[in-house]
Amino acid sequence: MNEFFFNEIRNGNFTEVNAMLKQNPVLLHSKDQRGSSPLILATYYDQLEIVELLLNSGAKIDMKDASGNTALMGVCFKGYEDIAKILIDKGANVNEQNSMGATALIYAATFNRANIAKLLLEHGADKTIKDVRGKTALEHAEMQAVPSLIALFKD
Numbered sequence: 001m002n003e004f005f006f007n008e009i010r011n012g013n014f015t016e017v018n019a020m021l022k023q024n025p026v027l028l029h030s031k032d033q034r035g036s037s038p039l040i041l042a043t044y045y046d047q048l049e050i051v052e053l054l055l056n057s058g059a060k061i062d063m064k065d066a067s068g069n070t071a072l073m074g075v076c077f078k079g080y081e082d083i084a085k086i087l088i089d090k091g092a093n094v095n096e097q098n099s100m101g102a103t104a105l106i107y108a109a110t111f112n113r114a115n116i117a118k119l120l121l122e123h124g125a126d127k128t129i130k131d132v133r134g135k136t137a138l139e140h141a142e143m144q145a146v147p148s149l150i151a152l153f154k155d
Contacts, residue, residue, distance in 0.1 A: 034066060076107035084116050109146075109149055
């Protein structure tokens with residue numbers, strides 16, 4: 001049943017996901033074979049309506065996958081600004097670190113997501129946090145040679 005549930009999330013089938021959650025609320029806190037929670041999977045596949053359903057149903061916003069990534073980190077990697085806003089508004093920890101020490105801000109810098117980086121900074125993201133290689137978001141932006149991001153982190 002779990003695999004079907006996760007497939008319905010990937011496919012964006014809101015009606016089926018909602019019905020399955022009502023029938024079996026434990027699914028909300030389950031994980032797929034890669035360690036992703038329903039919320040992480042929904043954010044990764046840009047399923048905005050399902051993200052809202054899961055959050056309103058009590059999904060743990062900062063739950064981590066097998067690599068220590070949260071839903072917010074994933075949307076910073078993917079560039080889903082609307083979902084990033086929702087997660088931040090609902091209280092996602094903007095300074096959470098994964099197993100490699102990366103934060104949402106480091107992902108935004110690494111993948112040239114200037115709008116998301118700005119949003120994170122406006123909500124208290126710490127630009128001094130270093131990953132396991134000793135690199136800050138600014139240093140990741142400098143490695144990518146993105147002037148707009150570099151300027152954002154230097155302010």
